[in-house]
Amino acid sequence: MQFILYIIAYPFLWCVSMLPFPVFYLLSDCIYFIVYHVIGYRKKTVRKNLADTLPHLSEQERRRIERKFFQHMCDMFLEMVKTMTISEAEMKKRFVFTNIELVQEMEKKNKSIIMMCAHYASWEWLIIIDKYINFRTFAVYKKIQNKYFDKLIRDIRSRFNSTVIEAKETVDAIRRNEINNIKGFYGFASDQSPQLHRTNYFDTFMGINVPVFTGAEMLAKKLDLSLVFVKVQKVKRGHYQATFVPLSENPKEVPNYEITSTYLRMVEAQIYEAPEFYLWTHKRWKHRDKQSDRSPRIKKALN
Structure with missing residues (x-):
């Protein structure tokens, strides 16, 4: 069944990818009408997330x-x-880096780099960064169940020579690269909700106390990697610009979780600036205010 779904969908997706942009976005308008007005895809989740995080708005x-x-x-x-x-x-014309020289200067220090980003504006088109830097680029992703569509996603995200690695393989992959002196640029989208039983840290995000991914920071500390945040803005339809902000080039010297907290503040500022471009369909706040249930694990992680 998985293969049948794939062979039915693939020709359609390929034809869509070949459409000229005016027709392409006309199709998007039609899909929007169906998704929003007819199906109502995750509308309740989006509505609740917006009400919980933006209560100051009408x-x-x-x-x-x-x-x-x-x-x-x-x-x-x-x-x-x-x-x-x-x-x-x-x-390159549609996804522009405003200060790519910041990353290029960091490369000269011969330390691998972790890029922290959010599910905001266009994180998919960040893969074009491989054409601007010397380090090998790696995109961390979560595997999907349909193995054929999973391969399609991997192929899409590696179009411009990025290497796609599954989240659970990330630690071993980075360690292996460091041992073999392969300097990498690793992309982490760390703003979604981790599994509660694997949570080490809680922080406020959009005014709500939630569990937070800390993997990027902890990997940087263990393996002495530099960290940057990338702020992506939607300039107009089909056009984006990305700006890098340094987080730390010596993460071992920074108190635990400070980098993660700083990253969250940057993501919040991005969302408040233009909330319509954040990925509101995920249940990011489903484990809100459950820190007390995890306190023994958190204390252990801090020691």
Whole structure:
């Protein structure tokens, strides 16, 4: 069944990726109408997330953000499909790095780099960074159940020579690269909700106390890697710009969880600036205020 679904969907996705951009975004508008107005995909989750995190806004303002988000989500999904065939030149024109020299200067120190980003605007098109730097680029992702679509996602994300690694393989992959003196640039999207039983740290995110991924920071501390945050902004439809902000080049000298907390503050600022471009469909706040249940584990992690 998985293969049948794949062979049915793949020709359609490939044809979509070949559409000229005006037609491409017209299709996105049609998909938005179906997803939002007909199916109502995860509308309740989005509505609750917006109400919980943006209570200072009126219901009318949150509805406007909701509609804009679903429009953007459809664009973003199709833009991932577009990556199947988009040229390098076109991608560079549509996804611009404002200060790539910051990363290039960090490379000269011969230390691998972890890039922390959010599920905001376009994290998929960050893969074009491989064309601007010397280090090998690695994109960390979560495997999906359908093995054929999983391979398709891996192929899309490696279009411009990035290496895709599954989240559970990340630690071993980075250690192996460091032993073999392979300097890497690793992309981590660390703003979603970790499994509660694996949580070591809680912090406020959008005003709510939640469990937080700390893997990027802890890996950087253990293996002496530099850390940067990348802020992605949607300039206009189909066009983005990314700006790097240094987090730490000597993470071992920074108190535990300070880097993660700083990263969260940067993500929050990004969301408050234009909330419609954040990924509101995930149940990011489902484990809110459960820190007391995990306190023994947290204390152990801190010692």
